[in-house]
Amino acid sequence: MLFFKKIFTVFFVVALVANNFLYTFAQSIDTQISATTENDLSQTQYVPGEVIVKFKTEKINLKKSSGGLQLNAFEENNDLDAQNILSRDNIAVLKIQDNQTVEDKITQLESDPNVQYVQPNFVYQIEISNPNDTDFGKLR
The missing domain is CATH 3.30.70.80 (Peptidase S8 propeptide/proteinase inhibitor I9)
Known part of the structure; x- marks a missing residue:
């Protein structure tokens, strides 16, 4: 039982770290996309x-x-x-x-x-x- 508890704890910590990483990554992509769109609109051709x-x-x-x-x-x-x-x-x-x-x-x-x-x-x-x-x- 102790073995499953350790595996579950490791899995839970990895999930939290991955979630934080993915959230930060998604925010940086969103920022890049909005900056690109604003730049494109200001340079209308x-x-x-x-x-x-x-x-x-x-x-x-x-x-x-x-x-x-x-x-x-x-x-x-x-x-x-x-x-x-x-x-x-x-x-x-x-x-x-x-x-x-x-x-x-x-x-x-x-x-x-x-x-x-x-x-x-x-x-x-x-x-x-x-x-x-x-x-x-x-x-x-």
Whole structure:
């Protein structure tokens, strides 16, 4: 009986030490992940010299043939060049032709009565992680 009591005591001490170690390890990983995420958010990337503009449908409607002419006038008035037009959504990706920064051009376009909203042409990336499904490896 004394033998089992010693084994149980050793096992219990090892479990407590392991639990403390795993808890500390998990906290350090969590800290690293949150620091990385905050760092990534502070360094948001976008395509230099490009903005995405959504037009007010009642002002410039890219679904209509007249919308193309209105877009050409908008480009000339604001020193922009259309790179891509998503007529279904009334959106255009526009390249800045003058020497303004993306931030300055956004400020300028936000006050334009034809514009619903404007934003930088952000570069989006997919986060890749393995699911917690224990049978995930069997799918390959």
